[in-house]
Amino acid sequence: MLATMEIVDLIDRSEAIGEMVKESDVMVHYYKMKQELDIDEEAQALVRNFNNIKDQYEDVQRFGRYHPDYNNIMKKVRTVKREMDMHEKVVQFKKAEREVQRLLDEISQSVAFSVSEQIKVPRNGMVFDTGSGCGSGGGCGCG
Secondary structure: OOOOHHHHHHHHHHHHHHHHHHHOHHHHHHHHHHHHHHHOHHHHHHHHHHHHHHHHHHHHHHHHHHOOOHHHHHHHHHHHHHHHHOOHHHHHHHHHHHHHHHHHHHHHHHHHHHHOOOOOOOOOOOOOOOOOOOOOOOOOOOO
16 A cells, blocks of 8 residues: 555654653553552562462363362452452552543544544443444344
8 A cells, every 4th residue: 555645644643642642641640550550569469469370260261160279269369359459559550541541432432433423432441343233244133
């Protein structure tokens, strides 16, 4: 595909939007919360602990209920995740992360709707499954 001036202009504008997002209050807050999470030793220990048990969980998932430690690992995963999720720095980081996602969703919607109100836009970080729905035999009942 040949790059036309129109495409080059669109790319330049999209890069400008990206820079505006990076410099936005939402992103500045996100970076701050990420840095605070990264330097909090207690939070990092909880994250490491969760990642370790998550590896065991993935091993258990391959065998399901037939794994000898299934019940023990499943209970431990829930306990460790809850402990990590309750830590104040993790809570603040996840809240900041949701705000960034909300900003990106709003930008996506604005761009899509400027083209057509009929364009489907992901919301809350969700991606559409293009294999179903109206017009592709998804059986949604509309028509």
